[in-house]
Amino acid sequence: MTSADTLLQVNDLTVEVKGARGVGRAVDGVSFGISAGETLGVVGESGSGKSLTCLSVIRLNPKPASRIASGSIRFDGRELLELDAEGLRAYRGREIAMILQDPMTSLNPVLTIGDQIREALKLHRGLSRADETRVAEDLLARLRVPEPHRVLRSYPHELSGGMRQRVVGAIALAGRPRLLIADEPTTALDVTVQAAYLALLRKLQREEGLAILFVTHDLGAVARICDRVAVMYGGRIVESATTATFFSGAAHPYSRALLRSLPDVSKPPERLEPIPGQPPSVFAARKGCLFADRCPEVQARCRELEPPQSSVAEGHFVHCWARQP
Amino acid sequence: MTANRYDPAFPKQRGKPWIALGIVALTMVVAVFANQLVLHDPEAVDPANALLPPVLFEGGLLEYPLGTDRLGRDILSRVMLGTRISLSIAAMALAFGGIVGVVLGMIAGYRGGWVDVVIMRLADSFLAFPSVLIALVLAVTIGARMELVALVLGLVLWARFARLIRGEVLTWKERDFVALARVSGATGRYIMIRHLLPNVANSLVVLATLQVGWAIVVEASLTFLGAGVPPPTPTWGGMVAEGLDFIESAWWISLMPGIAILLVVFAFNVLGDWLRDKLDPQLRSV
Numbered sequence: 001m002t003s004a005d006t007l008l009q010v011n012d013l014t015v016e017v018k019g020a021r022g023v024g025r026a027v028d029g030v031s032f033g034i035s036a037g038e039t040l041g042v043v044g045e046s047g048s049g050k051s052l053t054c055l056s057v058i059r060l061n062p063k064p065a066s067r068i069a070s071g072s073i074r075f076d077g078r079e080l081l082e083l084d085a086e087g088l089r090a091y092r093g094r095e096i097a098m099i100l101q102d103p104m105t106s107l108n109p110v111l112t113i114g115d116q117i118r119e120a121l122k123l124h125r126g127l128s129r130a131d132e133t134r135v136a137e138d139l140l141a142r143l144r145v146p147e148p149h150r151v152l153r154s155y156p157h158e159l160s161g162g163m164r165q166r167v168v169g170a171i172a173l174a175g176r177p178r179l180l181i182a183d184e185p186t187t188a189l190d191v192t193v194q195a196a197y198l199a200l201l202r203k204l205q206r207e208e209g210l211a212i213l214f215v216t217h218d219l220g221a222v223a224r225i226c227d228r229v230a231v232m233y234g235g236r237i238v239e240s241a242t243t244a245t246f247f248s249g250a251a252h253p254y255s256r257a258l259l260r261s262l263p264d265v266s267k268p269p270e271r272l273e274p275i276p277g278q279p280p281s282v283f284a285a286r287k288g289c290l291f292a293d294r295c296p297e298v299q300a301r302c303r304e305l306e307p308p309q310s311s312v313a314e315g316h317f318v319h320c321w322a323r324q325p
Numbered sequence: 326m327t328a329n330r331y332d333p334a335f336p337k338q339r340g341k342p343w344i345a346l347g348i349v350a351l352t353m354v355v356a357v358f359a360n361q362l363v364l365h366d367p368e369a370v371d372p373a374n375a376l377l378p379p380v381l382f383e384g385g386l387l388e389y390p391l392g393t394d395r396l397g398r399d400i401l402s403r404v405m406l407g408t409r410i411s412l413s414i415a416a417m418a419l420a421f422g423g424i425v426g427v428v429l430g431m432i433a434g435y436r437g438g439w440v441d442v443v444i445m446r447l448a449d450s451f452l453a454f455p456s457v458l459i460a461l462v463l464a465v466t467i468g469a470r471m472e473l474v475a476l477v478l479g480l481v482l483w484a485r486f487a488r489l490i491r492g493e494v495l496t497w498k499e500r501d502f503v504a505l506a507r508v509s510g511a512t513g514r515y516i517m518i519r520h521l522l523p524n525v526a527n528s529l530v531v532l533a534t535l536q537v538g539w540a541i542v543v544e545a546s547l548t549f550l551g552a553g554v555p556p557p558t559p560t561w562g563g564m565v566a567e568g569l570d571f572i573e574s575a576w577w578i579s580l581m582p583g584i585a586i587l588l589v590v591f592a593f594n595v596l597g598d599w600l601r602d603k604l605d606p607q608l609r610s611v
Binding site for chain 1 (some may be wrong): 438500501506507510512519523524552
């Protein structure tokens with residue numbers, strides 16, 4: 001998977017979490033790569049480890065509850081897991097930025113929008129005060145925030161959720177990052193605002209050549225913005241494919257089940273198919289395929305051995321015994 | 326969107342505490358300008374006019390509105406100067422306890438882990454600290470001094486501040502903006518000062534206001550017991566103690582400073598309660 005223009009390459013990343021029932025693996029040997037200008041969507045249900053995976057990329061995984069046990073995270077050829085706190089700060093914001101799910105808590109309620117954007121600018125660019133204000137207004141304008149001058153002087157509670165999320169985007173882009181980690185950035189937004197926000201991200205990505213790691217459980221958002229999709233289940237990536245391939249020919253039974261649980265507005269309403277059973281606990285025994293208990297195509301060996309990766313087509317990988325050639 | 330405009334749909338829940346504000350303001354003015362406002366030298370002895378009752382009682386003189394003590398010193402002037410002493414001690418104690426408490430509380434809450442455990446167990450032990458006993462020991466060994474009283478109060482106060490601030494920081498640091506500040510490369514110290522401190526400022530103001538009353542009462546108690554500010558400096562607690570021997574014949578000597586303590590402590594507590602309601606983020610307009 002490694003190629004010359006790969007910006008972020010994560011290999012065999014394992015993150016352990018501590019709980020009352022012992023140590024569990026929330027992220028289990030995850031590997032993926034993202035090139036400049038590319039958007040990788042990581043999808044999965046709650047608890048599949050998708051958020052923890054991307055928090056770990058920037059080493060923001062909650063401590064001491066979780067620990068990166070093994071693996072490698074290379075950004076532009078440099079191993080991030082070897083960096084100390086000081087070395088890591090050089091990457092945070094400047095090279096890698098982040099947008100989180102809830103725009104309500106992503107902004108500091110007692111500081112103005114201007115203060116918060118200028119803060120990001122000060123940390124990364126070292127501009128004069130007048131330049132900071134000008135650049136901050138430019139950033140807001142690029143994120144299609146009306147009346148940037150007025151918004152700079154507003155407090156977060158004076159803005160709508162969609163506006164706040166755009167401000168969060170402006171702050172993220174203030175350091176001119178090369179990789180943007182977006183952890184369910186549209187979940188808290190209205191559907192119409194979601195579409196506009198995704199279109200905006202797409203536009204900014206084209207302009208800046210930004211790589212985006214897009215975490216979501218919303219397949220609609222995936223279809224809009226992602227170039228490639230990685231499906232996570234129980235802390236493992238079970239399938240990865242281009243977006244087009246994923247929607248037309250997903251191979252893994254779990255991916256197919258996910259797609260079947262989506263309503264299709266072009267057809268008359270029918271019963272949606274929920275996936276039977278519950279996702280596995282992080283603390284459960286990790287033997288064989290973790291989806292086996294819920295899988296319609298389960299075989300005897302599924303419960304015994306972890307399915308190896310097999311290639312369905314160029315750039316389309318799946319971990320499933322039922323898809324072994 | 327502006328919070329200040331009066332909206333008839335949301336009537337004010339409580340009026341402003343004008344009386345408490347008035348008392349606090351008056352106390353401040355008296356504390357600052359005590360020397361200019363007094364009618365008499367608070368330490369001038371006048372045996373001819375000893376033990377005069379307040380002006381409205383038989384034998385009282387307009388010259389001594391609240392009466393005089395056994396040495397003929399003007400009680401009003403002594404209460405006024407006592408205001409300055411009491412408030413200065415409270416201010417010193419709050420400054421010391423507040424700064425130490427906020428710094429340690431922030432570090433404990435933000436860093437967590439063993440740092441948190443060490444700081445908070447230390448705070449617990451200081452809260453269990455018998456302040457009156459320590460003040461008595463210090464008074465006997467080092468001698469009774471104003472600064473020592475403030476220090477003893479501060480030793481208890483910092484733990485109260487640390488506890489409050491730690492609790493607040495624990496909730497604020499989980500907000501996404503703190504995580505995002507870390508992603509953008511901010512250091513822990515920067516996040517504490519720039520992001521967390523402004524968010525805990527409201528609680529800080531409320532706690533400080535409520536602790537002024539506590540500091541005044543404890544200082545008065547310590548002085549009453551002889552472990553506080555030594556005579557002849559007029560302090561409220563000291564004056565109450567001086568009047569004890571005459572409580573049956575010249576009750577005003579103890580009562581007047583006692584009323585001063587009551588009013589000021591009451592006013593600060595009412596003000597603190599009001600500020601707490603007023604600044605409560607739950608009640609603020611969003």
